[in-house]
Amino acid sequence: MAEKGILAFSGGLDTSVVIKYLQEEYNMDVITVTVDVGQGDDQKKIEAKAKKLGVIKHYNIDARKEFVENFIFPSIKANALYQKKYCLATALARPLIAEKVLEIAKKEKVTSLAHGCSGKGNDQVRFDITLRSGSDLPIIAPIRDKNLDRVTELEFAKKHGIEIDSVAKRFSIDQNLWGRAIEGGVLEDPYNEPPEDAFIWVKTKNLPDKPTYLEIKFEKGIPVSVDGKILEPIKLIEYVNKKAGDAGVGIVDHIEDRVVGIKSREVYETPGALCLIEAHSDLEKMVHTKHENKFKSIIDDEWAYLAYSGLWQDPLKQDLDAFIQASQKPVSGTVKLKLFKGSIRVVGRKSDYSLYSHKIATYGTESTFDQRLAKGFVELWGIQSTEANKLQKKRSTKT
16 A cells, blocks of 8 residues: 655645655655635646646645634734734744645545655744644655755756746745745845845835825724725735735845744735734724733734744643733724835824823813823832932942
């Protein structure tokens, strides 16, 4: 009886190469699974490619709705930006893809699990930990296990008649509803400006001469409508992506610390994510106390770190989820964003749960704030600092 392996298949260079390695070097029958998280790919074309490569069975799974509701929306509630920059698009999708692969693996009674991740990236961590959390089957990762580089892969693909599109030859691309990651090629020199044709979602030239406005309404931390239109989750993400991208908003270019210790240059297109997280974070500032906001920023950073690092199943993340979910009860309201030639700025917000009081904040005659009370408060607030400063000056004069 032949060994039977299962592979999350994107149709790209890495996973195409892995199919042939599993067949030729491991003598395996291969089952492939393509999980749609909003890549925008032609699923039938990917299936046809898998069949052409000789897989015994292929599955197409539409997980877009689940991706938005169970992964993207929680990340918005957590204002999740790894190292204050990256919206975790790829990181969020990997646990979901691995879970779907495990479901088919059990159904098909495979003998091995496989993925196309390299030993340099973060995805190996995300796939391995999710797969190990749900199965004791061995994990085969030929790109990592055989220390393959991109040139060797391209030569292997050419030798075996594997078709690779022109973009994949220049860059390594990963895309879903929440963002688009672009790596490799000329981008490996961190001083090289990304070429304009690397971008698909975000316009980089001929931008509108008038600002674009976005009004995003939230209910308990979840975006429910944009510009007065109530939209289903997938449509809402697509709408914001398109509108913000057309205004030139959404390119992130930074140096990122990978899980394995490598510093890498990462370029992302994340127009919708940047807008929705910026709006959500601003609304929280209005409805939470300063103590809630200060503590939640710590929780948010840890949540983003766990998601990025492949620790989606860790009990700590579940604990953080419980706190974040509780904190979202008052996070309902509308935030207005102004987008102009690549910039993004919050220009208005309103909420029935707002802690902002015009009567207290105003400098006008209608103010109810008694300024005379501030004198004693300021003296008490700074008493330790002022006394410490006096003492330091006294000591310095003696020496």
